[in-house]
Each structure stands twice: as C-alpha cells, then as structure tokens.
Amino acid sequence: MTQTVLHIDSSARYQGSTSRSLSAQIVERLGADEVIRRDLASPLPQLTENWINANFTPADDRDAVQRDLLALSDQLVEELKAADTIVIGTPVYNFAVPASLKAWIDLIARVGLTFSYSEAGPKGLLEGKRAIIAVASGGTQFGSDIDFFSGYLRHIMGFVGITDVHFVAADALMADADAAMARANTAIDALAA
Structure with a gap:
C-alpha cells in the first residue's frame, strides 16, 4: 500500500531550527512513497473580507475573481486530502503556534471541504x-499550564476529522537541550512507519 505524507514546516528559521530537524527525521522514519512539501516560512495570505x-x-456561483481568491486555499485542502499522514514541524512562539501555521489552519478549515455542520x-x-x-x-514545557499550542493543534486536527494525533516534543530546550532532544528522538524511534 502506498503512503503519502504531507510535510509542513512553520518555523521562520531555516538554519538551526529544531522543529524542522525533527519533522525531517519523522518523514524519513515514515519512509513514504510520496511526500508533499509545504513550507510556511514563505507567508500565506491572511483572510480578508473578500476571501470570506x-x-x-456557492461554488457554482463564484466569479473568476472569487475562484482566484480561493485557489491557494483549494490547493492546500487538496494537499491535505491527498495525504495519509500529516507531519507538522512547529516552534512555539509566545506560547502558541506561529502566525504562519495559524494562517494555514484558517485556509484549510473550510465548511463543506474539511468539515461540515449537522444537528449534532x-x-x-x-x-x-x-x-x-x-x-x-x-x-x-509540553502539557504545562502555559502550553497553549498542543491542545489547540489537537482540537484543530480533530475538527477536520483527524483524531489520530501524536506529538514529538523537544520542549524546554533552554533548560536542558540534551534531555529535550533525547526525549524527542525516543518518541521518533517509537513511531510506527
């Protein structure tokens, strides 16, 4: 069976980025047949009134300008739909996810495409x-009272139907980088391909 991985990085840093290094290790560990790459260091547009x-x-009523406004979002949704596994590398900026990752989330959370509404x-x-x-x-520290990122990301993934969510955390690096990386590498080694 073929496996497709969507590999997303959201760190603003290219050199010396721990989250980029970890996400690359995870993708390598998975040994996917196809990897779709999305680097969010090149900023995605923010939502605007015209986009909303x-x-x-309705899709059939959209004019050319509206279709053009949604084209990137449509592409991001298609990347997500095509993947069996989504690997996201993210730093923690000011206790939360980077704005670039939030912009991606805003562009893929679309009613009728990635979620729907029902009476329930x-x-x-x-x-x-x-x-x-x-x-x-x-x-x-991952899971601490000031961890506002992991619960948010788990919720967003579940909101679009992805409930099988695993975290590999290199947390509190400034306190003990060696121990943080050892924990993260152990978590990567434990991942099933």
Whole structure:
C-alpha cells in the first residue's frame, strides 16, 4: 500500500531550527512513497473580507475573481486530502503556534471541504488520517499550564476529522537541550512507519 505524507514546516528559521530537524527525521522514519512539501516560512495570505465572501458563495456561483481568491486555499485542502499522514514541524512562539501555521489552519478549515455542520455540531471530513506534530520550545514545557499550542493543534486536527494525533516534543530546550532532544528522538524511534 502506498503512503503519502504531507510535510509542513512553520518555523521562520531555516538554519538551526529544531522543529524542522525533527519533522525531517519523522518523514524519513515514515519512509513514504510520496511526500508533499509545504513550507510556511514563505507567508500565506491572511483572510480578508473578500476571501470570506468568496468562501461562502456557492461554488457554482463564484466569479473568476472569487475562484482566484480561493485557489491557494483549494490547493492546500487538496494537499491535505491527498495525504495519509500529516507531519507538522512547529516552534512555539509566545506560547502558541506561529502566525504562519495559524494562517494555514484558517485556509484549510473550510465548511463543506474539511468539515461540515449537522444537528449534532461540526463533523470533520478528513477521517482516517494520522497527524504527527513535532514541537520545539525554548521554555514552554509540553502539557504545562502555559502550553497553549498542543491542545489547540489537537482540537484543530480533530475538527477536520483527524483524531489520530501524536506529538514529538523537544520542549524546554533552554533548560536542558540534551534531555529535550533525547526525549524527542525516543518518541521518533517509537513511531510506527
């Protein structure tokens, strides 16, 4: 069976980025047949009123300008749909995810494409996928009271239907980098391909 991985990095740093290093190790460990690469260091656009209006216009009624406004979002959704496993490398900036990753989330969380509404509430449409999130933080400990990123990312993944979510955390690197990297490498070694 072929496996497709969507590999997303959101660190603003290219050199010396722990989250980039960890996400690359995870992708290598998975040994995927195909890897779709999305680097968020090149910023994605923020949502605008025109984008929102285009998004809520029925697809058959959209004009060329609206279709153009949604083209990148459509592409990001297709990348997500094509993947069996999503690997996200993210640093922790100011106790949360980088703005670049939040912009990606805003562009892929689309009613009718990645989730739907029902009488029972929202339902994710991307079931059967797995997400592995590599997190690097200087001072924020994973799972602590000031960890505002892991619960958010787990919730967003579940919101679009991805409930098989694993974290590889190199947390509190500034306190003990060697121990943090050892924990992260152990978690990577434990991942099933």
